Amino acid sequence: MQKGEMYVGWSTKEDVRKRGGSGGLVTSMLAAALEKKLVDAVVVLKKINEFEAVPIITSDVNEVLNSAGSLHSVPSNFAKLIADRNLKVALPAKGCDTRAIIEQGKRNAINLDNTYIVGLNCGGSMHPVVTREMLEVMYKIKPEDVHGEEIEKGKLIFETKDGKEHAITIDELEEKGYGRRESCRYCTIKVPNNSDIACGNWGVTGDLAGKATFVEINSDKGAKLLQNAVDAGYVQVQKPDEKGVAMRAKIKGVMEDLGKKWKAKIFVPMDNRLEFFRKELENCIDCGACKTVCPTCSCGEVSKCTEFHMRGDAYKMSMYHLVRFTHLADACIGCGQCSDVCPVDIPLTRLYMMFANPIQEQLKYEPGMDMRKPPYFEVKLND
Amino acid sequence: MSNVYSTICPGCNFGCGLYIRENGAIDIDFRKSSPANAGKLCRFGMNLPKLYAPVKSMIDGKEVTLEDAAKEAAKRISAGSTAFLSFGNTTCEELLAFQKVATSYLCTGVNFDALPKDTYQTLSVGIPYSEIEAAKHIVLFIDPYEQYPLIVRRLLSAKKKGAKITAVWWKALPIANETIKPADVSKLQLSKDSLIISDFHPMSDADQVKNVLALAKNAGARVTFLKPFANSTGAYILSKDAKQKSHGALVDDINKGTIKTLFCLESDPSILPAETLAKLTNIIVQSGSAISDKANIIIAHEPLYKKKGTLINNEGRAQALGGAGTNGLDALGIMAGAKFEFNALHESVKKAIGISTVDEFTVPKYDRPAYSAIQAAPKPFEAKTALVSVYNPFMWFNLADDNDFVELNLNTVRSLKLLKGGTLKIKSNGSSIEKKFKVAPVQDNVIISAKKFGIEKGMLTPVEILR
Incomplete structure (x- = not known):
């Protein structure tokens, strides 16, 4: 082989x-x-x-x-x-x-x-809580009755314990706000x-x-x-x-x-990005879950995003987020974990990708797709 | 290679599910299927490994076995003048056993005595979070961000569906469409479509709680009380017919000298004033996490995440802890001189809640009896400046956080000529402290803190502030 x-x-x-x-x-x-x-x-x-x-x-x-x-x-x-x-x-x-x-x-x-x-x-x-709700609202079946699931030919199929199959197209589910996580x-x-x-x-x-x-x-x-x-x-x-x-x-x-x-539908160009980002982040409670769960972050507890940030600071946007935006510019893979765990439902993955997409496109760098060194690992003076 | 426990966060009574991984160190992991929180955790939940520091059984500073510590505790308790305190930070099964030990003086911390009896159920069991998301008008008597952060996403969901959010608070909250000063609460407009969210805990002012109940009653609005301990709701349901003492009554009784020994079940005695604790002969703490350095006896057993048993969250949802430990019951049994059987206690718990199985995906049906009209006249706050203490999980658990500052507004900064990066002097009752400050949309004549500084006299403390 x-x-x-x-x-x-x-x-x-x-x-x-x-x-x-x-x-x-x-x-x-x-x-x-x-x-x-x-x-x-x-x-x-x-x-x-x-x-x-x-x-x-x-x-x-x-x-x-x-x-x-x-x-x-x-x-x-x-x-x-x-x-x-x-x-x-x-x-x-x-x-x-x-x-x-x-x-x-x-x-x-x-x-x-x-x-x-x-x-x-x-x-x-799919997020499990969303899936349970989807089963009740869209499929009209109790989550406890589900025995298995499969995706086939664009349909999400649930098999119930009575042996019956229940299928709805993923397009229809997503139109109603169910189905796959946004990042997927x-x-x-x-x-x-x-x-x-x-x-x-x-x-x-x-x-x-x-x-x-x-x-x-x-x-x-x-x-x-x-x-x-x-x-x-x-x-x-x-x-x-x-x-x-x-x-x-x-x-x-x-x-x-x-x-x-x-991707084209979600990441549309916009004006006044700073105000948009600030508004999206206004409910942040400084829990740090987005960093903890981030699968590409390897900084550990002592890192720039946490060390430059104090809860007592009164900046309009916290240094924590500013550092993470720049840090993830060449590292965000859009996996959706940060959005999943954000306790105040900030669509973090979308925000990180809004920041990272133009940079990754300009540098022709897709993190995690090969062994190429992340561009921001080293910045030469003549770059 | 790793032990993984499916458990509930003890930070408050919201009922947030999570995994605890033991890999030498303790790590948290996100249990995304948890119905209360969808796996999301607040700042305190993310800091749980610090709470679950290992604890050892001790008698007067000497390490002993759990059995010896429990036996010595039984001996000292038998001398009498003992108060038994549990805020509700453990399983229903343990609380039932605790009630049998604590027949002489049961303290749950909250002041039910000062409130009409027919409000007991309303105070004890909140409404399902799904009803909060469906509300048209929500009135907050809490700071959701600091105190009960997982409620924020429910409020945002309601707002997305068109709900209006009014905050009756000392600071403008980003989530609120309007903020009313607590002193101007008479301007609050309520209707049958309104849902009031307040909280109920050992430091709650009974007059303020009465006022919230009266506001809801008069408008025909719904009201729900959030609570700060992992099983507050379970504790109150199970203690319904028991004589319960409040935090204030306990402090008075210790100060009078009628209580000499304090037994704390999974509750931090440092919530009591230091000068009061100093009057006790014995402080006995039974716990699975390191919560006090003041105890004469520590009966150390498994932490909450390793316990077997049931918690009831704010909504009344029964949740099973994923562990198998019953050492807490065994220790209580030594003190009671009788063995407590988990299964029998578990059946009693299910009967008390009215369920046949513990299913976290179902909110049991609870009676929600209407209460009678209430005369409420909260005393106005007289002092020129108030320190508002925003009780939050870090304060209840005495856990360090990055919150050693006060919030105040720009007018105050200017009038006191405070310097950027400098400090503020806070004087109260002969004490003086100096704290960093943060400029925030706080009302005039108010400073806000989410940390206990040791000068507090409840939620509102009269203070003098200067440069």
Whole structure:
């Protein structure tokens, strides 16, 4: 196996195949990495219910095999969980997880040589509280009755315990204020080719549809990870058919175009930006959650944004936010974590991206997409 | 590799869900499915690792086992003249056991005695947050940003739907469409569409609470009281038929010498004045977090996040803590001379609330009886200048924060010729302190603080201010 190759595969373990998403390949690949000591630890989601799972770091193969798999309503980011721990680890990663892990790697908080990033194709995730409300308002079903969920052909489908499927188009849901988180709508990284290996259900055709995972190897580490799982007997793979490869590329393109359209819709040029930013930030309570959760921030407790800011200052906009805006100009990946945790619902990701978009476009720099040094790491006098 | 606990923030009674991770150190993580807060945490919630510093059982400064500390506490309590204080910062199950230990003198801190009996339920159980979001006119008798920050997003949601927000406060609040000075509360226009949000806690002025209740009653408006301790609502529901002493009564009884020993269950005795605490022979603290350096005996057990049990939030929502610890019950059992069984207590709790299972996604139906008309005449504040103490989680828990300053307006700065970056002298009752200041849209003749300086005489303290 080598970089650039594509496969379709599934778990050889029947219960994982049935329980895990798309044939349970990712779960089994992670378990095999642990079993065969390719890594010391694995990050998985421990399922609490259909709308809640907590990310944990485990060295227990059974805990990996019994993990939740992929849940659209658990919008977590794993980068900070593994930062500053010096772990030899494998973990599933959406596009935004992958970007954050790479950025942490550039800041020496994660050793990328020891990190196996299993990329997950991602059309977007949903906030669990919004999802529960959406189920009651739009689907007219009780959240407790939900047994599983899937996104297929532009529809969000919930399966209830009585075996029935309930489907509504994502467009309709988002028109009514439900569906994916805002940052997911304008995200254009749908297949994480910046990871070691990209996995998802797009491109799985015929009898295998829904029962297998389409895999694209992006690095030598990715090849090693998949080969290890095959050698350990955890995973079976076969070459994809041409139709599947073409279908995957088509879905990827459509999803990326949709993301670009959302980006154009949300980030419209405006006048009087300073007043706009000041108004948006007027309810800030200085909790610091946006910094704590930020998966690309590796500054720790003592950092410029906190050290230059005192609650006793009476500036119209706090130094905390001013520093973070400049600091994130070449680092914000638009993952949405800061907006998720803001206690006063400031749309922080949108604000950071409003500031970062023109800079990242001008510098032709997309954080977390490759190993290029962040432009603001060094500023030369003649730049 | 890590122990993760699904728990509730103890900072106030809002009921914010979170995860605590133990990885050698303690980290917080966001539980985004939590119905009260959608995983969001305030400044205090983000500082929880500081609150959950490890604590050890001690007798007179010497480290002992929990059992020995509890036995010694039982011995000193048996001498009599003991008050039992719990503000409600622990599980319903522990509070039920505590009531059995504290039959002689139960202090919940709040002053129900000074308020009409038929307002008990209104004061105890608030309305669901979803009703706040649906209100047309909201009147704030609190500073939501400092005191109960997770209410801000509910207020913003209401505002987005067209609600008007009126603040009756000493400072203009960004969220409010209009601000009325507390002294001008008679100008407040209420209707049946109004919803008043106030709070109720050990430092609440009973006349002020009565006034808020009367305003709501006279206008046919709804009123909800937020509360500052993790299980204030549970504590009040469970203590409905018990004789409860207030913070003021406890201070009086200690000062008179009728109380010599104070037993505090998950409550910080430093809320009482230092000169009052100095009169006690014994201070016994049972806690899972380091909350007092004044205790003679510390009965240290697991922190709240490791406890097994039920909390009731402001809305009346029952929430299960994710731990398995019952050491607190065991310690109370040693003092009572009887073992407390968790399951039996849990069944009693469910019966008291009227639920069959603890489900955080459902707000149980509570009786909301109307109360009779109230005569209220709050005393006007006489002093020229007032220090307004904005009680917030950091103050209740005596936890350090970046708030060592007072807020005042530009007129005050100019009239006192204060210097930028300088300090303000505050004199009160023979004491004098010097504090940094921040210019804010505060009323004239008012300075505001979110920190306890040690000169306070309640929420409003008469002060003299000078350069």
